[in-house]
Amino acid sequence: xxxxxxxxxxxxxxxxxxxxxxxxxxxxxxxxxxxxxxxxxxxxxxxxxxxxxxxxxxxxxxxxxxxxxxxxxxxxxxxxxxxxxxxxxxxxxxxxxxxxxxxxxxxxxxxxxxxxxxxxxxxxxxxxxxxxxxxxxxxxxxxxxxxxxxxxxxxxxxxxxxxxxxxxxxxxxxxxxxxxxxxxxxxxxxxxxxxxxxxxxxxxxxxxxxxxxxxxxxxxxxxxxxxxxxxxxxxxxxxxxxxxxxxxxxxxxxxxxxxx
DNA sequence: TTTCATGTTCAGCA
DNA sequence: GTGCTGAACATGAA
Numbered sequence: 444x445x446x447x448x449x450x451x452x453x454x455x456x457x458x459x460x461x462x463x464x465x466x467x468x469x470x471x472x473x474x475x476x477x478x479x480x481x482x483x484x485x486x487x488x489x490x491x492x493x494x495x496x497x498x499x500x501x502x503x504x505x506x507x508x509x510x511x512x513x514x515x516x517x518x519x520x521x522x523x524x525x526x527x528x529x530x531x532x533x534x535x536x537x538x539x540x541x542x543x544x545x546x547x548x549x550x551x552x553x554x555x556x557x558x559x560x561x562x563x564x565x566x567x568x569x570x571x572x573x574x575x576x577x578x579x580x581x582x583x584x585x586x587x588x589x590x591x592x593x594x595x596x597x598x599x600x601x602x603x604x605x606x607x608x609x610x611x612x613x614x615x616x617x618x619x620x621x622x623x624x625x626x627x628x629x630x631x632x633x634x635x636x637x638x639x640x641x642x643x644x645x646x647x648x649x650x651x652x653x654x655x656x657x658x659x660x661x662x663x664x665x666x667x668x669x670x671x672x673x674x675x676x677x678x679x680x681x682x683x684x685x686x687x688x689x690x691x692x693x694x695x696x697x698x699x700x701x702x703x
Numbered sequence: 704t705t706t707c708a709t710g711t712t713c714a715g716c717a
Numbered sequence: 718g719t720g721c722t723g724a725a726c727a728t729g730a731a
Contacts, residue, residue: 446709475727502710519710521728535728555727556710595720604711613709691722693707 445502445518447578447609448652453524454499457506460526461548462494468541476537476552478560488512488561498565500577501608505565513565519556525549578609579649587638590630598626599690612692618645619696620667625703626687626694671695
C-alpha cells in the first residue's frame, strides 16, 4: 500500500528497528525484484555490513550501508517491510536481511512490481530516474511553477513523479476532493489561488496520513478515502461519488463538490 | 469467469 | 516534444 505516507512509515519503521545491526546474510527469494544488480553483487555488497541511515524521496526508500553506497526499495502496488525474530518468514518475502541478532528484515512484495537495487547516492538515483522533488519538500512557488509546466488534466500532473514525487492514485483523489477541484480540470485553467489551495491540501493530506501511520480508518470521516466507490455517498454533500478513468487509472470524485 | 487493484514503463496515436 | 490510452508486468480478492 505504498504512496508517500506509507513509504514514510516504512522509513520510520526501519529507523526504529534495523539500523546498526550486522547483516549476517542476505537472502534473495525472488530475483525478479532486483533492478540493475545481480544477487551475487547484492550479497557481496551488503553481507557483513550494517545499515546506517535512511532517507525517502517520493515513493522510493533509501538505506545507506557506507557513505557512498545505498540500497533502495520501491514497492510498486503492494508490499511493506517487516522486522521479526525467528524463522517464520512472512508470505511474499522477496528479499530478506538476516541480522546476527536473530532478527530479520523482510521486503514483502506480493505482486512483484517492486524493485530493489543499489545506488551511490539518493540524489544521483533521483536525477537518473527524472524524479521531481519530494511532495513534502517543495515550496508553494515551485509547486505552482512545476504544475504549470505540465499541461493536461490536473490529476495526472499531480501523479507525475517527475513533476513532484510521492503522490499516487488514492491521495491525488483525496487532495483534489479537499481542494474542490475536478480531476479533469486542466492545469492551465488553474489560477494562483487554485494552486495555492491545492498545495495546502496536498501538504495537509500527506502529513496527516503520515501522522496516522497508514491506518486509514483513523483519517477524518470527511475524507473521500472512505468512499472511493462509484455511486457512494459524498461525505460532504448529497451527491453521489463518480468514477472517472484518467490516464489509465480509475479516479473518484464528487460532482457536487468538485465543479469544473 | 471476469474484473479490478495504492505503480512504472513503453508503444502507438493525435 | 507533449499528452492520452492501452497493454504489460504478477498475484489475489471480490
